[in-house]
Amino acid sequence: xxxxxxxxxxxxxxxxxxxxxxxxxxxxxxxxxxxxxxxxxxxxxxxxxxxxxxxxxxxxxxxxxxxxxxxxxxxxxxxxxxxxxxxxxxxxxxxxxxxxxxxxxxxxxxxxxxxxxxxxxxxxxxxxxxxxxxxxxxxxxxxxxxxxxxxxxxxxxxxxxxxxxxxxxxxxxxxxxxxxxxxxxxxxxxxxxxxxxxxxxxxxxxxxxxxxxxxxxxxxxxxxxxxxxxxxxxxxx
Amino acid sequence: xxxxxxxxxxxxxxxxxxxxxxxxxxxxxxxxxxxxxxxxxxxxxxxxxxxxxxxxxxxxxxxxxxxxxxxxxxxxxxxxxxxxxxxxxxxxxxxxxxxxxxxxxxxxxxxxxxxxxxxxxxxxxxxxxxxxxxxxxxxxxxxxxxxxxxxxxxxxxxxxxxxxxxxxxxxxxxxxxxxxxxxxxxxxxxxxxxxxxxxxxxxxxxxxxxxxxxxxxxxxxxxxxxxxxxxxxxxxxxxxxxxxxxxxxxxxx
Numbered sequence: 103x104x105x106x107x108x109x110x111x112x113x114x115x116x117x118x119x120x121x122x123x124x125x126x127x128x129x130x131x132x133x134x135x136x137x138x139x140x141x142x143x144x145x146x147x148x149x150x151x152x153x154x155x156x157x158x159x160x161x162x163x164x165x166x167x168x169x170x171x172x173x174x175x176x177x178x179x180x181x182x183x184x185x186x187x188x189x190x191x192x193x194x195x196x197x198x199x200x201x202x203x204x205x206x207x208x209x210x211x212x213x214x215x216x217x218x219x220x221x222x223x224x225x226x227x228x229x230x231x232x233x234x235x236x237x238x239x240x241x242x243x244x245x246x247x248x249x250x251x252x253x254x255x256x257x258x259x260x261x262x263x264x265x266x267x268x269x270x271x272x273x274x275x276x277x278x279x280x281x282x283x284x285x286x287x288x289x290x291x292x293x294x295x296x297x298x299x300x301x302x303x304x305x306x307x308x309x310x311x312x313x314x315x316x317x318x319x320x321x322x323x324x325x326x327x328x329x330x331x332x333x334x335x336x337x338x339x
Numbered sequence: 340x341x342x343x344x345x346x347x348x349x350x351x352x353x354x355x356x357x358x359x360x361x362x363x364x365x366x367x368x369x370x371x372x373x374x375x376x377x378x379x380x381x382x383x384x385x386x387x388x389x390x391x392x393x394x395x396x397x398x399x400x401x402x403x404x405x406x407x408x409x410x411x412x413x414x415x416x417x418x419x420x421x422x423x424x425x426x427x428x429x430x431x432x433x434x435x436x437x438x439x440x441x442x443x444x445x446x447x448x449x450x451x452x453x454x455x456x457x458x459x460x461x462x463x464x465x466x467x468x469x470x471x472x473x474x475x476x477x478x479x480x481x482x483x484x485x486x487x488x489x490x491x492x493x494x495x496x497x498x499x500x501x502x503x504x505x506x507x508x509x510x511x512x513x514x515x516x517x518x519x520x521x522x523x524x525x526x527x528x529x530x531x532x533x534x535x536x537x538x539x540x541x542x543x544x545x546x547x548x549x550x551x552x553x554x555x556x557x558x559x560x561x562x563x564x565x566x567x568x569x570x571x572x573x574x575x576x577x578x579x580x581x582x583x584x585x586x587x588x589x590x591x592x
Contacts, residue, residue: 163421164425166406167407176402176403178355178436179352179354180352181403181432184427184428187424191418191420192416195421226354230350230473234473
């Protein structure tokens, strides 16, 4: 089976019909994607755009099941994947599509590609997870923050000092040492992200440089996508 | 391939080593109020007297999701996608943590409804049928599907005389009628039409559910007995065609 010809992949390659713009960031934890996206958020608002922000795994609908599953280690790769899909489609229905229809700029911290990378690294079938998310609209701009494992590890450990269980792939039993497990699991995720980048044409941002340098590069790409979209403030004035 | 190797509707569970499934998976399908639970309750002790280890499972009984589904239904915030996905997650949880381990241990597993109910509901709610079927690609193909078939006119008095018309089973979320009765009739008519189509698509054993309870139970016991004997024979001489092969040949899409 060739992934290029899958109907699911094809749908994610067609532009969406809404007047708004969808900008998403991807990357492993510690890649700096959230920092960059929040800088873009502030900048766009100051430019007068109406911006809506949404983030992976934040819907109230599955919060309890997710917490319960994670705490008691009840999740299998399939249920892990499906609960994240519930979260995604709940947000898609209530938080992504309406602002896109309303002509807003939607910023998403992680998108379907996170599932394509992480769930496949956990062992679910790549074709299956693409089918599950096949109804999702294609982003107008998808940025992938590429970072070596050691840089991401150093950033996470210098900040909160502790790796999260699933983020380190501890549920897969790759290693008892969380740091080693993180290295093994996130290396898999990284190599899958690389192939997804080619498959879906994500724009790669080298995420090792200084924050402000990266931000300048990111704003240039955002600007290009927003060409033709009038900021509210200017349109009103 | 071993005759008792697990068969899936689609891509299965690639990360899971399943091996031989010594037990048998028997599914009882049909709409709400048709008598599935009664039949399951009668079948279980009979199988136990015959010497089989038996376990039963039903929709939305998973440890992981039962509460979440109840809560979401109360809040009426689900749409066709999240509804389908929550049921799929509940199904996956029970499949991996209850059904497959029981089958590996040689139990007869009676499933009071299976993924076909999700297909029927998703189809009525307007989900893409191809999408629903791919979503459940991790589902194990049962050894036998017993379908309790009824028409909506015969169903109505049973439900009214039983626990009454329930918001979700009446399809009130779909706004199909001016009151719960109209909605129930319209929703169940569509649902039953979908079940009938699924019965052809997936080769169910169809049983007329308007017959007396004992008559239905006798048919069920005969079918189940035949399956278990066939499996026993197959355990000795490999390669006898069972109903599962037929189902596996049916296209999941």
